[in-house]
Ligand code: TMP
């Protein structure tokens with residue numbers, strides 16, 4: 001029985017701390033969906049390819065300084081500038097696997113002490129995900145993995161605060177995956193989650 005409810009694509013968001021494995025799992029998931037004959041694309045935020053994205057990238061690389069609220073709004077603007085393309089892709093049947101979305105925006109900025117409701121406000125009206133997957137790893141284990149690239153937020157003390165912020169944002173609809181398993185075990189869990197969704201199930 002084909003229980004796909006619509007021919008639109010699904011908006012699948014992966015969230016988690018830096019070094020939780022999101023980026024490699026997102027590409028593996030896209031390849032898996034393509035092998036199943038499902039049209040899928042890998043997206044990521046920040047999208048550093050745009051003008052706004054380049055400002056964000058310079059801020060993260062510490063080559064520019066911006067006020068906390070200013071950078072917060074730029075991260076949000078970077079999602080807004082992709083909104084209509086995102087909508088087109090979804091309505092024409094492409095599933096989007098998105099590496100970070102609004103939750104990162106709110107978790108990272110509120111970890112700096114900005115008001116939670118203020119942080120959420122500019123995200124209102126962006127497309128709502130069909131599935132949110134949280135790759136769960138402790139800040140200590142993530143830091144032990146090494147390979148923090150030296151960007152602004154890649155510091156254990158700050159990541160601990162971000163982990164606390166994610167807990168505040170956590171919603172019972174989120175799928176939480178233990179990100180400290182082997183790459184293959186995490187990959188399998190993600191595949192099951194996505195295939196279990198009515199929009200992407202075969
Ligand atoms: P990346 O490593 O996934 O490219 O993300 C760069 C950093 O930006 C990462 O530390 C998370 C942070 N971030 C925010 O602070 N706000 C946002 O809205 C997004 C998407 C990412």
Ligand code: MG
Nearest residue numbers: 018019149151
């Ligand atoms: Mg990073």
